[in-house]
Amino acid sequence: MYAIRNIRLCTKDCACLFVCPTGATDTETGQIDKDKCLDGCRRCVDACPSHAISLVMDNYPVHPPKNPEVKEALLAFMDRKYAEELQVRAIANASKGTNGTKGTNGARLAKALAASIRTVAEDCAREADFLIPQGKASRELLQRLLAEKPQVAGKVFPEAELQELLGLL
Ligand code: SF4
Numbered sequence: 001m002y003a004i005r006n007i008r009l010c011t012k013d014c015a016c017l018f019v020c021p022t023g024a025t026d027t028e029t030g031q032i033d034k035d036k037c038l039d040g041c042r043r044c045v046d047a048c049p050s051h052a053i054s055l056v057m058d059n060y061p062v063h064p065p066k067n068p069e070v071k072e073a074l075l076a077f078m079d080r081k082y083a084e085e086l087q088v089r090a091i092a093n094a095s096k097g098t099n100g101t102k103g104t105n106g107a108r109l110a111k112a113l114a115a116s117i118r119t120v121a122e123d124c125a126r127e128a129d130f131l132i133p134q135g136k137a138s139r140e141l142l143q144r145l146l147a148e149k150p151q152v153a154g155k156v157f158p159e160a161e162l163q164e165l166l167g168l169l
Pocket residue numbers: 005009010011012013014015016017025047048049050051052053
């Protein structure tokens with residue numbers, strides 16, 4: 001194991017500098033020097049008043065492969081959840097308010113239900129080893145890929161698929 005410092009939590013009171021026997025915590029970069037860390041002796045972890053230091057493992061266990069049948073079932077379930085989400089969102093849209101009002105209670109309930117169905121679908125996708133998180137970062141990544149179209153020898157750039165994905169996220 002070795003120690004890492006979360007620089008956002010560090011208040012720079014330097015307690016870790018005094019307790020570390022190797023000087024691993026005293027770095028100009030703000031990060032603990034992994035090569036000097038003594039197998040995670042944790043003196044710095046216990047000394048830090050801001051809980052900015054944690055220990056992490058050198059090697060993490062390899063993620064075991066999923067049974068293909070389980071994966072297929074998860075993806076089929078995810079597809080069903082996606083269809084349900086579309087239906088519920090349609091109900092929410094049909095009864096939503098106009099002119100900036102929040103809409104009926106039914107619309108709000110449908111919206112909440114759609115979000116909950118989406119969470120279940122995302123869990124299935126994650127369990128099936130496939131998930132692209134929704135959000136600005138994912139959209140920007142896809143837009144960049146579409147703009148740059150990186151080429152891989154022997155492969156066709158999947159432009160249509162990326163466009164479709166971008167439309168769904
Ligand atoms: S003891 Fe904690 S808060 Fe203080 S310098 Fe070290 S990491 Fe930062």
